[in-house]
Structure formats: structure tokens, C-alpha cells
Amino acid sequence: MLIFVKRRTTMKIGVLGTGMVGETIATKLVALGHDVKMGARDAGNDKAKAWAEKAGQKASNGTFADAAAFGEIVFNCTAGTGSLEALKSAGEDNLRGKVLIDVANPLDFSKGMPPTLFTDSNDSLGERIQRAFPETKVVKTLNTVNCHVMVDPARVAGGDHDMFVSGNDAGAKGKVTEILRGWFGWKNVVDLGDITTARGTESYLMLWIRLWGALKTADFNLKLVK
Amino acid sequence: MLIFVKRRTTMKIGVLGTGMVGETIATKLVALGHDVKMGARDAGNDKAKAWAEKAGQKASNGTFADAAAFGEIVFNCTAGTGSLEALKSAGEDNLRGKVLIDVANPLDFSKGMPPTLFTDSNDSLGERIQRAFPETKVVKTLNTVNCHVMVDPARVAGGDHDMFVSGNDAGAKGKVTEILRGWFGWKNVVDLGDITTARGTESYLMLWIRLWGALKTADFNLKLVK
Secondary structure, eight states: OOHHHHHOSOOEEEEEOOSHHHHHHHHHHHHTTOEEEEEESSTTOHHHHHHHHHHOTTEEEEEHHHHHHHOSEEEEOSOGGGHHHHHHHHOHHHHTTOEEEEOOOOEEOTTOSSOEESSOTTOOHHHHHHHHOTTSEEEEESTTSOHHHHTOGGGTGGGOSEEEEEESOHHHHHHHHHIIIIIIOOSEEEEEESGGGHHHHHHTHHHHHHHHHHHTOSOOEEEEEO | OOHHHHHOSOOEEEEEOOSHHHHHHHHHHHHTTOEEEEEESSTTOHHHHHHHHHHOTTEEEEEHHHHHHHOSEEEEOSOGGGHHHHHHHHOHHHHTTOEEEEOOOOEEOTTOSSOEESSOTTOOHHHHHHHHOTTSEEEEESTTSOHHHHTOGGGTGGGOSEEEEEESOHHHHHHHHHIIIIIIOOSEEEEEESGGGHHHHHHHHHHHHHHHHHHTOSOOEEEEEO
């Protein structure tokens, strides 16, 4: 299973989104030696430009379409409310046939804190993205932890806790599992099934938010025990 | 904190619901030496009668109202779709001032498997029950695990995993926490906050169902790590 990671020491990766999640993931990918283009709505986005200047030669920035076209793999790190619009702007052609790692959550902050979900339990953001881009291999993952934990699971309990993947394409899930293990250091990756299982991990955010309040830290995760 | 449990070696407890959850909890409570009345829609309910005959002298059965009137503490073990109707049948007077341990989930099986939630992320069954019975102290708990794990957490990983409580009354949550620890053996009980935090644990069911599928056992739970 490590063939994919070993064969290609570096990859070209598009990261959509300039917020803390996008920046954290993009910075980690550059640190791992990959070529990373951060995409924003506008080519001249200040946050994306500042990141690319700070992150060094392997880092660049552009529009959502630029980043999607650049990436062999694309991360969706946009806010859930804007994900479909950002991906439409990225362009179906630029995403066709590629693995899209969707880390966004369908959080609605419009009614204040704590947020609610803008999907119901019959649907998920992951599914909406997969339906809108049927020729893209959407894999939902990493959305169940804070962005610092996403790229450094060892910062919580030495990394002995669980990450989930949901997606329709077994090969894509295999690649993403290798990335999670080989690049980010996730020890336990649980395949929940097809993209409809994103309903589970996205709904879990309603518990995550309360755990964040009760534990008074975002540096936590779940370990499955049986 | 153990005063409550030690002071009263036995209590009178009402258990609403005759399904596997109600039967498992009622049987455990009788085994602990408590006097338990199982309540059903009809006084002559076959399952409740059969349980009471099998479970011995400490066990009895009756209507929802009989069980609620009997109990110093009441467990809601009815199916989520029928909980409000069952509790109305139990009667506001019979529930007034009492701790109601709500273990039900708002699962909608009408569209087939896997179930969805009949609440959205702005509401929860726990809140609906608390709103309908403002003078009852509703504590949501145990709804995040299979009924066998509810009353015997040690059957999973020696009991080293977490249970949650949600409720508006701190004293009631304290009593329920003692019950969880002292009677059932829960080592880790996390107070999530007021009854609105039931949105978190009820939404988690959407993940629980997928974990059940992926792990191929209902004998599992979450351990929080930080």
C-alpha cells in the first residue's frame, strides 16, 4: 500500500481555500516537499499571496481554477457554505478524474454559535459535491478534527486515535489512506463506506463542537474501542 | 459524590418501554436490587408481563402512567418516534420533579436503513421532552451506545471509554452520573452542558450507525483522547 507514496516523492497539489485549514494543510504539504498551489476566488487574494511568499519556492497561488488545474490531487479546504461555488469556479474540467480530498463541513454559523448543519441527515456536503462533480473522485476525510490535528495527529495522545474515509471509489480511498498514513502520520484509518457515510462524520460535528466546549481544547479526537 | 448511591441501597424505578433497551436496563436494575416497574401502552402488554414474571419479585409491570408514578427515577427507553406520546400517556403529574433519564434517539426508520434523524441540528429529542415536561429534570445519556454496553461498559475494552450527560439541572446530572458510575460501572462520564447538547450525542448516531457497519459489532464505543 505504500507504493503510491514511495513511487512519487513529490506531487503537485492544489489546495482550495485560504483560511486556517487551507493554510495549515498547504504549509504541511510544502514542508513534505510537494509543489502546492493555493487557490482563492481572485488571483490576487492577499492571504494566498502572503502565504505563497512566506512558504517558499514550492508554494504558489492563483484562482480556484489555477489551483485545481495545477493539482494532481486537490484538497477542498473552503468553508462548507462556499464549497460548491468554489468548486464550480475551480471548474469541472480541472477536477475531472482527480481525487478531491474534501475536508469541509456543512456548518451554518448564520444563526450564531454553536453552528448548526445546513444539510439534514438525508444528505451531506460530501454527497452534494460528488453529485455536482460525478467524474471527480471525492473522498471525505479529516473533517472530524481540528486542522492542527489533521496534519499532525501525534500531537494528540501520541497519534493513537482514529480517522475516517468515505468515498465511492476504492482506489481513491486507498490513495487517500496512504496520504493520511504516510504524509500526515495517521495510524488508524477506518473506511466507513461510500460517500453517503459522510453523513456520519459531518453529523458528528454537532458532538465535536460540544466536546470542544467540555474539554476546553481543540486538541482532541476519538479513539474507537471494541 | 457517592452519598446518593450509598444512602439508598434500593430505589423504586420506572422503566418506560418494553423493547430490548427497556428490558436490558430493567433487568440490570432488578439485578442490582432495585424495585422496577416496566411501563407499556397497555397494562396487559405481553412483553412487559412476560418480563415481570421472569425477572422475579422485584419486578412488576403496568401502564406508562403506573411505571412513572411508581418510579422515584424514570428511564425513557421507548423508541424515539413514540417517546413524546408515551411520556404524555405517563402523565405530567407522575413525572413532576423527577429525574427522567432519556436514552432514546430520534431515529426515523420509515425510509429504510440506515435510519435518518427526525430532528434537525437546531433541535433534539431531549429538548423536545424537556420543553413538553418543564417540571421534570431530563438528563440525556446512554443513547450513544448499544443497550448491552449501557449497563455493562466493561464488556468493551475493560470499560475505559466515555459516556456523556446533557441536562439543565446540575443536581439531576450529578445523580445520573452517580448511577452511571455506581450502578453500571461507567468510569468516564463527561458533562456536555445543558439539554441542548443532546443535539450532539443524538447527531452522533448518524456516525454510530456507520461505525457499526464498519466494525461489524455493536460492542464498541468512543474513548476521548487529548
